Amino acid sequence: xxxxxxxxxxxxxxxxxxxxxxxxxxxxxxxxxxxxxxxxxxxxxxxxxxxxxxxxxxxxxxxxxxxxxxxxxxxxxxxxxxxxxxxxxxxxxxxxxxxxxxxxxxxxxxxxxxxxxxxxxxxxxx
Numbered sequence: 001x002x003x004x005x006x007x008x009x010x011x012x013x014x015x016x017x018x019x020x021x022x023x024x025x026x027x028x029x030x031x032x033x034x035x036x037x038x039x040x041x042x043x044x045x046x047x048x049x050x051x052x053x054x055x056x057x058x059x060x061x062x063x064x065x066x067x068x069x070x071x072x073x074x075x076x077x078x079x080x081x082x083x084x085x086x087x088x089x090x091x092x093x094x095x096x097x098x099x100x101x102x103x104x105x106x107x108x109x110x111x112x113x114x115x116x117x118x119x120x121x122x123x124x125x126x
Contacts, residue, residue, distance in 0.1 A: 004110040012082040016040050024120035027113045034106055035121040036090025044086035048105050
């Protein structure tokens with residue numbers, strides 16, 4: 001098991017404590033570049049739950065995201081440092097495009113991040 005970057009853990013904890021969704025971050029995970037804004041886990045889960053609830057096929061999964069976290073994050077009441085980054089309005093950069101164009105919802109294990117930078121990396125649709 002790798003040691004998660006303490007600075008990245010602190011950034012995630014600050015996002016969680018401030019209920020802010022304005023922190024832009026770009027990470028490299030397993031060779032993929034993900035760029036977007038961080039959201040508190042509770043906000044992220046609520047948004048994913050809403051999207052799933054609106055789907056005829058995926059509606060039953062909505063309740064899973066509406067349940068209380070059990071993975072040791074700050075939302076579980078145990079005071080553990082965050083183990084995940086919760087991205088919204090995020091894209092996986094592939095060549096000169098971002099997938100999906102409208103941005104997606106990604107959960108990334110902090111211990112899996114091999115590189116990161118503050119900010120949302122721009123890409124070109126041309």
